[in-house]
Amino acid sequence: MGAIKLLTDEDFSYRAIRAVRLKLPDLDLMSVQEAGLRTASDRDILQFAAETGRILLSHDERTMIAAASRRIRNNLPMPGLLMGPQQTPIGRLVDAIILVVECSHSDEWNGRIGYLPL
16 A cells, blocks of 8 residues: 555646645645646556556546546556546535545555546
């Protein structure tokens, strides 16, 4: 079991990221922009998440769920995908991310796709 590490998709709410970083300054949270993957495909983003053991946070229900599902079907590493629908209020989204980080371990999310808030 390990500490949770997160990766945020390109369009994930900056306000939510900022709030989580303020509340959990020691959290290992990286954006795809910081990783140099701003224009990368979903497949490449999920590959990077797998290589670095990061659960991906995304708003992109249209394509990211399908890409993550393909990884699971093909028995490829997938440390987890947490979807936060765009219309979710920022406070609820932040609270849900903090709950995941503080009350679970990275192993619990392997091969799983979940929705925030839980």
